[in-house]
Structures are given as C-alpha cells and as structure tokens.
Amino acid sequence: MTFLKINNLSVDYEMRKETVNAARNINIEINKGEILGLVGESGSGKSTVGNAIINLIDEPGKVSSGSVILGDINIHENSRSIVKYRGNKIGLIFQDPQTSLNPILTVGEQLIETIQAHLKLSKEEAKNKSINLLKEVGIKDAEARFDNYPHQFSGGMRQRVVISLALCCEPELLIADEPTTALDVSIQSQILELIKKLTKERNLAVILITHDMGVIAETADRVAVMKSGNLVEIGETKKILTNPQENYTKSLVSSVPPTNKKISRFVIVEKENSDKKKNNIKILNRWTKKEIIDQDLVQIKNLSKSFDDNFFTESSKNSVMAVNDVSFDIKEGESFGLVGESGSGKSTIAKMIVNLFKPTSGDIYFDNVCITKIKQRSELMKFRKQIQMIFQDPYSSLNGRLKVKDIVAEPIKLHNPSISNIDLNNYIYDLLESVELTQNSADRYPHEFSGGQRQRISIARALATQPRLLVCDEPTSALDVSIQAQILNLLKDLQEQLNLTILFISHDLPVVRQMCDRIGVLKDGKLCEVSNTEDLFLKPGHEYTRELLRLMPKIESIYN
Amino acid sequence: MLQVDNKTLSTWERIKDSDIYHSFIKSPTAIVSSTILFIIFFCSFFVELITPYNPFDPSSLSLMDAFTPPSWTEDGLAKFILGTDGQGRDMLSTILYGCRISLIVGFSAIIFSLILGVGLGLTAGFFGGKYEMIVMRLTDVQLTVPSILMALLVDGIARGLISREMHDEMAIYVLIFAIGISEWPQFARVSRAATLVEKNKDYVSASTIIGVSNIIIMFKHILPNILRPVLVIGTIGLALAILAESTLSFLGVGVPPTTPSLGTLIRLGNDFLFSGEWWITFFPAIFLVILAFSINLLGDWMRDTLNPKLKK
Numbered sequence: 070m071t072f073l074k075i076n077n078l079s080v081d082y083e084m085r086k087e088t089v090n091a092a093r094n095i096n097i098e099i100n101k102g103e104i105l106g107l108v109g110e111s112g113s114g115k116s117t118v119g120n121a122i123i124n125l126i127d128e129p130g131k132v133s134s135g136s137v138i139l140g141d142i143n144i145h146e147n148s149r150s151i152v153k154y155r156g157n158k159i160g161l162i163f164q165d166p167q168t169s170l171n172p173i174l175t176v177g178e179q180l181i182e183t184i185q186a187h188l189k190l191s192k193e194e195a196k197n198k199s200i201n202l203l204k205e206v207g208i209k210d211a212e213a214r215f216d217n218y219p220h221q222f223s224g225g226m227r228q229r230v231v232i233s234l235a236l237c238c239e240p241e242l243l244i245a246d247e248p249t250t251a252l253d254v255s256i257q258s259q260i261l262e263l264i265k266k267l268t269k270e271r272n273l274a275v276i277l278i279t280h281d282m283g284v285i286a287e288t289a290d291r292v293a294v295m296k297s298g299n300l301v302e303i304g305e306t307k308k309i310l311t312n313p314q315e316n317y318t319k320s321l322v323s324s325v326p327p328t329n330k331k332i333s334r335f336v337i338v339e340k341e342n343s344d345k346k347k348n349n350i351k352i353l354n355r356w357t358k359k360e361i362i363d364q365d366l367v368q369i370k371n372l373s374k375s376f377d378d379n380f381f382t383e384s385s386k387n388s389v390m391a392v393n394d395v396s397f398d399i400k401e402g403e404s405f406g407l408v409g410e411s412g413s414g415k416s417t418i419a420k421m422i423v424n425l426f427k428p429t430s431g432d433i434y435f436d437n438v439c440i441t442k443i444k445q446r447s448e449l450m451k452f453r454k455q456i457q458m459i460f461q462d463p464y465s466s467l468n469g470r471l472k473v474k475d476i477v478a479e480p481i482k483l484h485n486p487s488i489s490n491i492d493l494n495n496y497i498y499d500l501l502e503s504v505e506l507t508q509n510s511a512d513r514y515p516h517e518f519s520g521g522q523r524q525r526i527s528i529a530r531a532l533a534t535q536p537r538l539l540v541c542d543e544p545t546s547a548l549d550v551s552i553q554a555q556i557l558n559l560l561k562d563l564q565e566q567l568n569l570t571i572l573f574i575s576h577d578l579p580v581v582r583q584m585c586d587r588i589g590v591l592k593d594g595k596l597c598e599v600s601n602t603e604d605l606f607l608k609p610g611h612e613y614t615r616e617l618l619r620l621m622p623k624i625e626s627i628y629n
Numbered sequence: 630m631l632q633v634d635n636k637t638l639s640t641w642e643r644i645k646d647s648d649i650y651h652s653f654i655k656s657p658t659a660i661v662s663s664t665i666l667f668i669i670f671f672c673s674f675f676v677e678l679i680t681p682y683n684p685f686d687p688s689s690l691s692l693m694d695a696f697t698p699p700s701w702t703e704d705g706l707a708k709f710i711l712g713t714d715g716q717g718r719d720m721l722s723t724i725l726y727g728c729r730i731s732l733i734v735g736f737s738a739i740i741f742s743l744i745l746g747v748g749l750g751l752t753a754g755f756f757g758g759k760y761e762m763i764v765m766r767l768t769d770v771q772l773t774v775p776s777i778l779m780a781l782l783v784d785g786i787a788r789g790l791i792s793r794e795m796h797d798e799m800a801i802y803v804l805i806f807a808i809g810i811s812e813w814p815q816f817a818r819v820s821r822a823a824t825l826v827e828k829n830k831d832y833v834s835a836s837t838i839i840g841v842s843n844i845i846i847m848f849k850h851i852l853p854n855i856l857r858p859v860l861v862i863g864t865i866g867l868a869l870a871i872l873a874e875s876t877l878s879f880l881g882v883g884v885p886p887t888t889p890s891l892g893t894l895i896r897l898g899n900d901f902l903f904s905g906e907w908w909i910t911f912f913p914a915i916f917l918v919i920l921a922f923s924i925n926l927l928g929d930w931m932r933d934t935l936n937p938k939l940k941k
Contacts, residue, residue, distance in 0.1 A: 085648075085651060420834075423838045424838070425834055425837060425838065449840070450840045453838060453839065453840035454840065456838070457838060457839075458834070458835065458838050460831040460834070460835065461831075462831060465830040465831045465832060466830075466831035466832050466834075466835055467832055468832040468836075468850050468853075468854070469854070470850075470853040470854055471850075479836065479839060479841065480839040480840075483839060483840055483841060484840070527835075530835065530839075531835075534839065
C-alpha cells in the first residue's frame, strides 16, 4: 500500500529577473519498507522536493501547487499542521554532520530535548530511550558517550548521532539529503548499511537524495531521476540503471565511471557526438612536443612534510606528519594516480611538487634536477613553466576580478614578455578552443561560467606555459557526473595529443581507474603500494587497498 | 563548442543588471542620502557659480549688513536667505565655501589613511611572520590613543616645527595628516583579515605556480578582491574624518578663520549664541549634521548590500 503520495507538486522561486520552477508537477509514491533514491545533478530540484514534503522551502520559494499525502492525511492542508509531522512522523538527515548538531550541547541533551518536544516522556524515560537509540545506530559504549559533545565524535559517528536524532520520535518516513556526501568511502558504506538495516527493521519509508549513482545502485529499491525540476524517469533501480528509457538517464548512466573495467572514452549521449572531430587541438602547432622517451620525469625520494606550530612548541613531538617518507617515480608521458581518503596527504604531495610548500625532508627530482633545493628565482622559473596544476574548486581557482582573457594571458606574458598583441590574442583563442570554449568567452568574467566551464578555463591557463607535467588535484570532484565525464575526456585527449605527463589525485577510485596507468595508494601520509592500475584493481597487494576496493560503491552491483 | 550566450554586455548594461543597482533603486534611504550628498558636493565644488557673494572678498562686504537674521524673520532681508554673520558675510555662501574645505580635508585624510592602512594591512597579511606582528601591534597601540588626542598631538608638534607665518598656509596639510594618521588602523585590520582569506585561495596558488612575483600577486590579484569591505568602512570613515576636522577646527587647532571650514564657522558663531544671533552657529551645525548623517546612511546601505553574510 502506498504510504507517501506526492501529487503534482510544484515549487517556484520568484526571483528578480524570472520565476524559477525548481520542481514541476512531481508525482512520486513510496511504500513502507522501501528506499526510494532521488537522483539528479546539482540544480535538478532533488533537495527542493525533499524540503517541499515537510514544507521547509526558503523564501522566496513557495509550493505553488500539489499535495503531499502521508497515510491518508494531506499534510500540506494548512501550514501549521505540518509542524506536527516534522520530526514526529517524518525524520530528517542532512548532508553535513558538522553543522546539523548543536556544538554546545551534549549529544544526550539534544536527544532528550528532541524526544520531550514530541513525546510525553519523563526525563528518565527519555534518557533510556536515547541510549537505546544510540545503541541501535551502532554507537559503542552508548551510556558513556551519552554525555559527550558533538566534537568528540568522528564524522561518521556524528552522522550516526544525527540519524538517531531523526529516529527518536519513531518516524515512519525518513528523508536523507546527501547523507554520505561529506564522508569518506569507508564510512559512507557503514552509514548506508545502517540506513538499509533500519529501513527493514523499522519498516520505514526512506527517500534518499543523492547525486551518486553508485550509492543508488547499492542502496535504493526504486529510483527517481530528476532534471531541471522535472521528473524524468521513475522505476525499479535495476531497470533504470540497466535499461534506461529516457535520453537523459542514458547519458547519466553512461557518464558514471565503471568500476570494473577501463574504457577509452566516456560516451556523451546528449552532446552531438558526430561533428566532434578529433585532432582539433589548435595549440598543437605551437607546441614544442616532447617525444616520449622511456625515462622518469619525476622522482620523489623519501619525501616528508610535517606541519607544526613552532611558535609555541620547540619540540617536534606535537607536529603532524602530513606526508611520511614517500617515494615514487612518474614516467614521462604516463598518468600516475594518487588515491587516498581525506587527510591522507595527497594534496600536500601535489603542493610540494608544484613548489608551493617546501618539504621537511626528502627531495623531488624533475627531469633529473633536484627542484626542492633551487634557490635562484630564474632557475625556478624554468621549472615553474614545466609543471602546472589544476585545482579542485573551480570557484576559487579563478580570480573573479579579471576577464578570462587576462587570466589566460598572465602566464603567456610572463614567460614570453615580447609577444605581440595579435599573437597573444590568437594564442588565447587557440587555447580556449582547445578546451572547447568559444572565442567570445575571452571577454567575459568567470562568474558568468558554470563549474565545468570554469574548470576548462583553469585547464587553458595551465596549458598556456606548455607544461610537461600537469598536476590535477581532484579536478572533477566538485563537478556533476556528466560534466566530470566531459572534463575527463578532455584531459585524456589533451594528454594523448600533447604527450603530457599527468599526476592525477583523487579520492574516487572508479575515476582513477579510468584515467591512470599506475596508481599509488596513500594512507595517513604513508604510501601503501604502487602498482599498475589493472593489477591494483584485480589483485590488490595491500590490506588497505583491498578494504577501499571492497567499500567503494559499485554501480555494477546491480547487474548481479 | 560550448556556447555561453552570444551577446557580450556593455559596462552600462552590466551595471543595470547588477544586484547593487537593484538594491539601490529599491532602497529609499540610499536614494535620498545619495541625492542629498550629490547636491551638497555639487554646490560646494561649484560654489563660485552658484552664490552671488564671495565671503572672502573684503571689498564686497559691508558691515552695515552684519547680524542680519534669516530672511523669513522680521528683520530679515531677502538677499541673505540664512542671514549674515558679524562681518556681514552671507551665511549660505560662507557655509558652502566652508563645506568645500571640510570635504577636501575629509576626502584627502581618508585617502591618505586608506593608502597607508591598506598598504600595511595587505603586506602584513601576505608576508606574515615578524613583519605582520610588528604592524599589527602598531595598530593595537594606535587604537589605544583616542583619535582626537592623536590629531591634537600631531597638530601640536607641527606648530612647534613650522614657523608662525608658514603655519596658516600649512594648516590644512597638517590637518589632513593628523586625521589620516589616526584613522589608518581600522583599514589595516580589515585589509589584513581579508588578505589572509584571499591568499589561501587557489587562484593565488595558481599564479604562484605560474611564476608571478609576489608584488604582482598582491596588487593585481589580491588587492581588487579585498577592496569591497575596505571601501565600506572607508565611507563610514569619511563621515568620521569630516567630523574630526570640524571638531579640531572648533577647538581652534584646525584650519584658520581666514579660510573657514564648517567647524570654524560653528566656533565663530558660538560666541554670538547667547547674544541672540543663533543663526550664525545653527546653520553650519545643522548642515554638518545632514552631511555626516547622509554619508553614514549611504555607508550603512553599502555595508548591507555588499556583505554577502547579511544577504537573505
């Protein structure tokens, strides 16, 4: 029997310039004991639908039509009745466990407060109930941890507390908005297991909002695909993922990097694939292409970096080893992947290679020259030119006060001050076209572009000095999956035609598998293993690698 | 090719499209205060074209006109709208001339302290280390001295160093320096804090990796990005600087009576307040209040509009 029924729900945001339809005529039904995945890219309206169910739409948005029927009551009938259901019949889990708990109250106080707000229980009964809840969500030693503050819990544990808060008034519907996006893979899988377990045990109806197809494949019974406020397709997860009917769903599924095999390019369904000629990289004739010789371009020897606050402490006891005795080589022309969870030191290594940080000990050799010991600026400039970097956050990596052409012109003018204006402009246009942007992008400011386009500008800027090594620090993790596929395709094309060497840093194993020839796995600043990509995925040598592979959400799991 | 959209906007279209423009035309406070300011600025800087009298031309003055009350009172004359002072100068013209002096001093002082404060704050935030510590402790020390006291001190020292004949000529520069030097710490603090945020952003790293020098990174990349908060407190600082100028002139250490500013006029009129000639001090004072109040209102509006944290 249908438990929750969303009828023709529309949400409009009236902005200064136009009215944005964040959700348009959405019809969704959910049964008890079922997990419905709500999937879509950023701006598709998936969170809006989640918030609209409990009428938590921020100004200037409003629910313009439709009804939400829970059991057999229309909970949208008047705006005051909905307050009764929030927290009571409907529980909520948000993305960031850091901000969804009050940092100055203990976990116990927050639980008791919430329970007493909805149920008529004495303080003692409420306490017993909350301890049972903490046990149920898998917090060990719940009696003792009851009096802890949120900061004393790790990220995953905190999310468990958030779940226990959502459950404390026996809700029948649980809305989880990106519950694992802020967490590492290993913790993500635990939280998803917990949600699955609770769904069965408590016979809950769960709406799981996420952008991650892997999470959907492993958790959801049915899936609803959303695109720019519209419901594209809804059905059983297996059916949707293996045999999508709509074009959009097809492109979404094909953009997800497969975890079990390496493909040469991502298939972009929506874009007109036919007129996309290869070999259109215009900067090729300006490029002094290096022939690939079988040698190491980068050698990293016993690299260590510690961050310590030497203002207060003389001893190095308190210092944190962000990178601890790491050695590996990158061959000319290859893609080398560095994988690890947050805090594993992968970005620190990247920043030492591009010379933003000085290593505490150890050396980095580039083309057989030790670049960590260079003192002279003119010497350093030679290497600055050859090593360029692409950053994770496309919003902070471009100076918003400069036009795109000035951003791209900066490295060109710096390394070739005598370049004429006409030549400079042509070079900028060639660079922009090589990253598939139009020439008229040059006169615009970065805020006029989307995340993926900004990342392309970033790539154009990095290519302007004709580097040999491109360090990519999580270049796609801030992007939607279909944009990610395009950017990864672009990087592959560029590498192939310009003989680039790429150091690719990511936490996302499937992406690394598609991009890299060899992979190094980092944990807590130490290198666990380095091996060829296929070997690493088929027969991992290190315990930690096996663990990572086991836990990564696999979209293919649906086929079995 | 990814098409963004075809037309490139002109500068004016950009302004018309911006949130600031829309917030401006929606805010009565901003419109009223900026209109008042525009009128005051215009009248003070083109005062020669507007007023029929030149209060600083002794040949045009007649002591017979002295102490004429405002035109709407019983003894008022239509040609002196706001009356005249003890030397027969038309009050309205004198106020506008005085306002020009006040505005020049206020603007110059705030620009001086902006350059000093932002320069020190930006470099302190960027380079860090001992240099930063010295600069920031200096601002702490500066902030413990009340700014009027600081200005009095500077003025006193200047009087000691500059000869009496020179002093009247130099007075205005001393005043600018005195006010400027007491206002810079807040600019230094704000710009240092903003620099600390900006310098850790990836676009700064990207420029470093390309090989751009520190000086260029500071002035081409970081400076334009920290200007917003600095300009907001700069506007509010402008009102403070004009008030400081008036206070100093009122105390008699500001600009000399031969080229009176608003503060000087208030002081001169103050002597006649108890003998019934209230208009000589009242009109310059009310004019100063309107000026400072409008600048503050505009500054508040700017702070609310430009601060992303206060946006709904």
